[in-house]
Amino acid sequence: xxxxxxxxxxxxxxxxxxxxxxxxxxxxxxxxxxxxxxxxxxxxxxxxxxxxxxxxxxxxxxxxxxxxxxxxxxxxxxxxxxxxxxxxxxxxxxxxxxxxxxxxxxxxxxxxxxxxxxxxxxxxxxxxxxxxxxxxxxxxxxxxxxxxxxxxxxxxxxxxxxxxxxxxxxxxxxxxxxxxxxxxxxxxxxxxxxxxxxxxxxxxxxxxxxxxxxxxxxxxxxxxxxxxxxxxxxxxxxxxxxxxxxxxxxxxxxxxxxxxxxxxxxxxxxxxxxxxxxxxxxxxxxxxxxxxxxxxxxxxxxxxxxxxxxxxx
Amino acid sequence: xxxxxxxxxxxxxxxxxxxxxxxxxxxxxxxxxxxxxxxxxxxxxxxxxxxxxxxxxxxxxxxxxxxxxxxxxxxxxxxxxxxxxxxxxxxxxxxxxxxxxxxxxxxxxxxxxxxxxxxxxxxxxxxxxxxxxxxxxxxxxxxxxxxxxxxxxxxxxxxxxxxxxxxxxxxxxxxxxxxxxxxxxxxxxxxxxxxxxxxxxxxxxxxxxxxxxxxxxxxxxxxxxxxxxxxxxxxxxxxxxxxxxxxxxxxxxxxxxxxxxxxxxxxxxxxxx
Numbered sequence: 001x002x003x004x005x006x007x008x009x010x011x012x013x014x015x016x017x018x019x020x021x022x023x024x025x026x027x028x029x030x031x032x033x034x035x036x037x038x039x040x041x042x043x044x045x046x047x048x049x050x051x052x053x054x055x056x057x058x059x060x061x062x063x064x065x066x067x068x069x070x071x072x073x074x075x076x077x078x079x080x081x082x083x084x085x086x087x088x089x090x091x092x093x094x095x096x097x098x099x100x101x102x103x104x105x106x107x108x109x110x111x112x113x114x115x116x117x118x119x120x121x122x123x124x125x126x127x128x129x130x131x132x133x134x135x136x137x138x139x140x141x142x143x144x145x146x147x148x149x150x151x152x153x154x155x156x157x158x159x160x161x162x163x164x165x166x167x168x169x170x171x172x173x174x175x176x177x178x179x180x181x182x183x184x185x186x187x188x189x190x191x192x193x194x195x196x197x198x199x200x201x202x203x204x205x206x207x208x209x210x211x212x213x214x215x216x217x218x219x220x221x222x223x224x225x226x227x228x229x230x231x232x233x234x235x236x237x238x239x240x241x242x243x244x245x246x247x248x249x250x251x252x253x254x255x256x257x258x259x260x261x262x263x264x265x266x267x268x269x270x271x272x273x274x275x276x277x278x279x280x281x282x283x284x285x286x287x288x289x290x291x292x293x294x295x296x297x298x299x300x301x302x303x304x305x306x307x308x309x310x311x312x313x
Numbered sequence: 314x315x316x317x318x319x320x321x322x323x324x325x326x327x328x329x330x331x332x333x334x335x336x337x338x339x340x341x342x343x344x345x346x347x348x349x350x351x352x353x354x355x356x357x358x359x360x361x362x363x364x365x366x367x368x369x370x371x372x373x374x375x376x377x378x379x380x381x382x383x384x385x386x387x388x389x390x391x392x393x394x395x396x397x398x399x400x401x402x403x404x405x406x407x408x409x410x411x412x413x414x415x416x417x418x419x420x421x422x423x424x425x426x427x428x429x430x431x432x433x434x435x436x437x438x439x440x441x442x443x444x445x446x447x448x449x450x451x452x453x454x455x456x457x458x459x460x461x462x463x464x465x466x467x468x469x470x471x472x473x474x475x476x477x478x479x480x481x482x483x484x485x486x487x488x489x490x491x492x493x494x495x496x497x498x499x500x501x502x503x504x505x506x507x508x509x510x511x512x513x514x515x516x517x518x519x520x521x522x523x524x525x526x527x528x529x530x531x532x533x534x535x536x537x538x539x540x541x542x543x544x545x546x547x548x549x550x551x552x553x554x555x556x557x558x559x560x561x562x563x564x565x566x567x568x569x570x571x572x573x574x575x576x577x578x579x580x581x582x583x584x585x586x
């Protein structure tokens with residue numbers, strides 16, 4: 001008999017409930033399939049995008065030889081005698097991303113080191129949300145900021161600077177990426193166990209030595225991941241470069257000149273007259289494909305690097 | 314238990330004689346007070362640690378024994394919001410003096426923690442970490458340090474064929490001996506041990522205890538332990554802490570067999586704590 005002396009007993013209630021086939025049971029059995037379908041959705045979308053990119057790119061290469069696309073330095077898609085060399089766009093993306101990373105990596109990493117290793121609990125609690133707000137500023141605002149504020153400022157330092165150039169949006173993109181690098185690196189560094197720091201301090205290491213030789217190596221895979229995410233963001237960034245770097249398809253090493261990135265080219269062509277089925281139209285896919293391969297390669301490379309240097313604890 | 318005046322005088326005299334035989338002092342603590350914020354964690358501690366002995370610190374949780382241990386290499390300051398007053402003399406200098414370089418102090422006073430905390434690096438890199446940060450770069454010397462330290466820590470035979478594998482592949486007991494080797498690698502004069510075996514199984518504990526007996530030939534050891542049998546087995550002196558005060562400090566034998574203070578007697582016999 002039930003020890004609680006109630007009718008019906010707890011045991012009877014539980015058994016009655018569990019023996020009955022309810023709607024809940026059927027849902028329970030279907031849940032894995034439902035979740036599988038939902039998960040497949042994003043994978044299928046990716047596959048769909050890749051297939052479209054591939055087929056349209058293939059169409060483009062029927063009209064323009066792949067070698068010409070990859071090796072020539074002139075891009076004149078809308079002239080009477082169009083030329084489709086992708087190198088000017090790669091140069092634009094390369095320079096803007098390089099400048100952005102030159103700004104974002106040192107500043108972001110040092111911010112992370114300060115917040116994780118040196119700042120008091122109170123300072124960290126105030127700074128981190130502010131950083132994350134900075135990460136939420138719309139990129140159009142950054143673009144405007146680059147064009148109307150940073151470029152005129154830089155002109156005073158570099159007289160030869162063109163009013164649209166790749167330097168200014170590169171710097172501003174870097175500023176935009178700082179919070180991402182800082183926040184993710186800080187997370188990685190903060191999750192290194194305190195015991196490890198104490199072990200090193202106990203041997204007479206200074207705070208900087210602990211940071212450099214224990215914390216950063218232990219957090220390296222997370223730190224590299226933050227760099228790669230930042231770099232992907234720089235490569236894919238569109239608005240800032242569209243506004244501030246102009247649309248000159250310029251293959252050059254001079255960052256004070258106007259250049260166009262792959263993303264800005266796509267904006268320009270889709271915004272203008274590119275009739276479906278024209279070579280210009282297909283060139284969009286070829287450029288998008290190049291962009292896609294770049295990010296893919298980088299992700300693979302980053303995985304390799306972070307796995308190679310990872311310190312498992 | 315009643316003691317006559319004569320017996321008491323004899324006991325005192327005996328203690329004085331014993332004290333005279335104590336080894337040279339390494340640490341002399343006088344009037345040490347420590348506060349975490351407003352909570353008074355150490356109250357007027359007077360304690361002398363002697364060279365090449367094992368000094369055990371026992372007491373219930375929260376009695377300040379770990380705090381005292383961490384004061385000896387100034388790791389206690391890492392907690393933040395710590396106020397310290399009094400004197401802790403090490404090799405003639407007051408370590409609480411702000412002009413004292415803590416890095417130098419900590420290179421002379423190693424520390425082994427409750428949970429083994431090797432770095433996520435190879436066994437070799439763990440041992441040479443200390444020597445390297447203190448500027449030793451010569452490969453031959455470092456190789457020698459690794460071999461010597463691991464031999465002293467009774468780990469060499471178990472790891473000599475895999476020095477370049479990650480230290481996290483070792484068992485808990487091996488990791489703790491690696492942490493001891495890591496300390497020995499900078500040639501310290503004192504090693505502070507904060508419950509070094511509380512996370513280990515009995516076999517590993519036994520190995521670490523044997524190791525302590527061996528290395529005390531060269532270094533002074535101060536060990537905080539929850540395990541009274543351990544204190545009785547391995548230490549030469551025992552200090553009993555309670556509520557931030559030193560209740561009694563004497564030869565381990567005396568503390569365990571003939572304590573002066575009834576509180577010590579009660580704690581040793583498991584009446585509280």
